[in-house]
Every structure is written in structure tokens, then in C-alpha cells.
Amino acid sequence: MTVPASPSTHPDAGWWRQAAVYQIYPRSFSDATGDGIGDLPGATARMGYLSALGIDAIWLSPFYPSALADGGYDVDDYRNVDPRLGTLDDFDAMVAASHDAGIKVIVDVVPNHSSNRHVWFQAALGSAPGSPERARYHFADGLGVNGELPPSDWPSHFGGGAWTRVVEQAGPNAGRPGQWYLHLFATEQPDFNWDHPEVQADFHTTLRFWADRGVDGFRVDVAHGLAKDMSLPLRSKPQLEILVDDGSDPLFDRDAVHDIFTGWRGVLNEYDPPKAAVAEAWVPFTNRRLMYARPTELGQAFNFDLLQAPFDAAEFRAIAEKCLVEAEASGASSTWVFSNHDVVRHASRYALPDGSTLEDLEAWLLAGGTVPPADLGRGLRRARAATLFMLGLPGSAYLYQGEELGLFEVADLPEASLQDPTWFRTQHKVKGRDGCRVPLPWQRDAANFGFGGTPWLPQPDWFAGHAADAQDGVEGSTLEMYRAALGWRRKLQTDESLAWLSEPAASVVHYRRPNGWEVLTNFGAAPALVPSGVDPAKVVLSSGVPATGTVPAETTLWLAP
Ligand code: GLC
Secondary structure (H helix, E strand, O other): OOOOOOOOOOOOOOHHHHOEEEEEOHHHOOOOOOOOOOOHHHHHHOHHHHHHHOOOEEEEOOOOOOOOOOOOOOOOOOOOOOOOOOOHHHHHHHHHHHHHOOOEEEEEEOOOEOOOOOHHHHHHHOOOOOOOOHHHEOEEOOEOOOOOEOOOOOEOOOOOEOEEEEEOOOOOOOOOEEEEEEOOOOOOOOEEOOOOHHHHHHHHHHHHHHHHOOOOEEEEOOHHHOOOOOOOOOOOOOOOOOOOOOOOOOOOOOOOHHHHHHHHHHHHOOOOOOOEEEEOOOOOOHHHHHHHOOOOOOEEEOOOHHHHOOOOHHHHHHHHHHHHHHHHHHOOOOEEEOOOOOOOOHHHHOOOOOOOOHHHHHHHHHOOOOOOOOOHHHHHHHHHHHHHHHHOOOOEEEEEOOHHHOOOOOOOOOHHHOOOHHHHHOOOOOOOOHHHOOOOOOOOOOHHHHOOOOOOOOOOOOHHHHOHHHHOOOOOOHHHHHHHHHHHHHHHOOOOOOEEOOOOOOOEEEEEOOOOOEEEEEOOOOOEEOOOOOOHHHEEEEOOOOOOOEEOOOEEEEEOO
16 A cells, blocks of 8 residues: 655654554553552553564553543643652653564554643632633523523533533632533533633643653543534533434534644654644544544554444454555554553453343442353454454554453452443443453562552452462463464554455454465354365464364464465
């Protein structure tokens, strides 16, 4: 394919195009200080592990000062480190260690909302309606006779309404209930007004701040949410997730958002090589999602299509085909992801009965992972097959900490330990995302499985069998499968294309990369014949039992040229 002209001729300018990116959720990765919260020195100390794993980059979820109303996605100060996680010096040391290990660093930037403790929001609360301080957020008068009703029917993503009324601190109504402010997520996450030039300028400053400290890229949180139509009367939108594909939604995926990211690209291109960026944009329409990924904007956008698909040959093949074609059309490379800090781990998703919906998954979590019974053996087998299917594809693969250990969701966390705002804002009807955020098990026999101090979310006993040291050097372990795959991947990822060798409806999906590497995935529950012309002696990696002339059930094979 033709790679679009880059403003840079730097040999490293396209490093992200086929990178394997490992997501670190810092509070749950590794705790060097022993307070039960993972930290930046903890991440630095694990650089040897990450390097041996064979990843190309790490992406750190927010480590900024925060009250943790939403796990750090409620940012108090965009240009600092939460003291519980370290200091700016610790950050610099982590970047240096990472670069020494040949690993790039991506940080999360959260532009849709700040925390309610941010100095600008505090100033807005302390100022009167109509003041310049309020203009950086979305404040509005309520409806009803006395403004007692929210300005619109918009719900929050985490349950409940998206507006909270303040008690005025200044102006003629001081001491009385007054205006409302918008928060599409938790109450503690007021949405910024991106029409405000100071908001735009401040994020450019933040991008430069981290870029100057050596980060190589940015993951952009809720990228599709920044531009909003706040013209009165506000339009009704009782269900946030229903979007249309023409940019006319009042809250998400509006065309104006692209002006913002064109401006960001200008900042990112001040560096050589230019800084990479990936949009988190839950936009279901590929043609619109790809606008975020254009070379004139962020360069890449997450596609969550495989993550949302059942383990099914036709679905996987169709999604991969579509995403590759569309990524090429935009000049981006595709992204792939099965697990992250927001979803039930894929080894557990695939363990549920076929045909389970998102509602079934939520009900299963609420039942502590008991109803319906999950087939964990099958879940992990499918997860490993899916991962090898993905790691062979052209594009960037995003891996979530712990998936290389074959971790399942911790579905039975004690209710008293739950922290996700979803749990509270839905009056305990939706369990939320804590089950994929439990601190990692490093050592089978150490206290807290070698994580550090008593973890902020309790680890289950079964973590012992998944501990990194219990899998190290063990043939067939999930950790060794990831290491082998990531090692071979460096040979396999050359030209960004592939040829499909199977029929779209076949239960075995088969593709070949231009350098001759082949990937075969059997999505069926029974072994399948090796397709004619394929030499089983060339198998170098299997996600399941060693192949003996067949493609075993729910298994991916990699064949060297
Ligand atoms: C993104 C993050 C998620 C967070 C939300 C609000 O979706 O991935 O964890 O809760 O944005 O910032």
C-alpha cells in the first residue's frame, strides 16, 4: 500500500503503524512503595519484564493528580503526577528506562472533562453565572419555574443525569441553588467548553509539556465528545450511545471536532519524529471513525469492532477485512484490541454461552460470575486463539496488562471493595469495571502475589496459578505464548497487507502476509483439516495443543515461510 507522505523523513516516523502497545493501568500494575497502589517506580522496575515480553510501546492510563472519582480519568492537574504514584522525576526516570529498553511511551490525555477539583472548575464555582470563569465549562440555567429541572434530558454514561445543580457562591443568588453544569460522566467530571480559546490553548500546552518530557504519543480519551451543540433549546437525547452517521448528534462525533484535532496535529508535528496519537472514539461508523485517524489529525483511532464481536469466523474475517480497507483509505494503519480497563476481560467474555449479549454479560457480573456458569477453559482457549489471530494482522495491536497472564475478570469482588462510579450511579444495578482492574499477580508465593502492599482491590486466590513467575519458562503457558508471538511478530510485520486464503464463510480463517507468514484460525469446536497446500511442518506457534495434521478446535496456528 502507499503510505501517505509524512511531514517527517525521520526513520522512526512510522513506529506506531504496526506497534504492539501494552496498556499499563498504573494503579494496578506494580507497587514499588508498598502502599497497595501501583506507581511509576513500579512500572520502571518492570521494564525488564516488558522488554522480554517483546512489546514496542507502553500506554499509561492517567497517573495525574486526581481524587479517583473515575480511576484517574478525573484529572485535577494535567501537567503533574499524583503524589501516590510518584513525581515528575519518577516519570522522567520511567521514560528513560523505557527508551533504554527500546520501548516507546504513550500517555493518556483526557480533554472532554476535568475533575471538579481542577483550578478552573473551582474558579467557575466561586464565580457568578455569566462570568468568564464559567465560560470554560458548560453551565446553564435549569428549566421549570425556578430552574429546578435540569437543562436537558441528557443522561450520564455512568447512570443518572448529566447535569448537577450548584449552590451559587457569588452574585445576587449567593447561598441559593442556581445554575447546572454538564458532566457526561461522573458528577466529579465537568465537561469542558471546547469553543473556548483558553481550553484549546491549555491542551496544546499539555501536549507540549509531555512531548518535551520525551513521550512518543498520546491516547485521546473520549475524542469524539469535545465539540457539542449547546445552542438553545438543547436538543433531546435520552440515550447517549445511539448515534447517526451524519455528524448531527448534539454531543458526539460532530464535524467541528476535527478542527480541534487538526490543531493538535500541528502541535504533534512540531516534533521530529512527529508524536503519534490514537483516538478513543466509540463511533460505530467506520467512515466517520476514520476521520479522526487521518494523517492531518490524530493518525489512528481505536476500532472496537473485534472487541464487540462474538468469537466467530465470519465476523472476525469480515471485520478485519473492512477495517484494513478503511484504514488504508484514510492513510492510517488499523488498530486492534480485545481487552482494556473498561471492558470485561476477553478470556471471560468468551467463556459465556454463545449468543450472550452485553446485558447478559452485565447480569453475569452482577451475579458474581456464577450465572450462567462460565466455561473458563473454553474462554481462555478462545482468547488465546483470538489474540494470535490479531497479532498476525497488519496494524497496531493494543494489549491490556494481565491478558498475557491469561487473567480472567475478577467477577466476584466483594461489594464493599467496588470503586467504579457506575456501581454507585446505577444504585448497584451495573457492577462496573473494577473486575478487570485488580492488581497483577507477579509471584505465586509472595505476599500480595508480589504486587507490593495490600492491593487497593483484593486479589483472588486463583491468581496464584496465573502469576508471571508461575508461567515463566513453562511451555504452553499464556505468558510464553505471548512472548513467542511478539518475538515472531517482528519478522512477520513488514508490508502492511495480507491476502485472504479462505472462503468468507469457512470456519477456518486463513491469511498470508506478503513475506510468506501464514495464520490459520479454527473458530469451530471440532478440529479442522489443514487446508490443502499448507505444510503443517511449518507451524512455529500454536495457541492451543500442538498441531498434529489438523487445526485443533478454537486454535490459531502461525506458519513461518
Ligand atoms: C474513557 C475511559 C474510561 C473513562 C471515560 C471517562 O472511556 O477509557 O475509563 O471512564 O473515558 O473519562
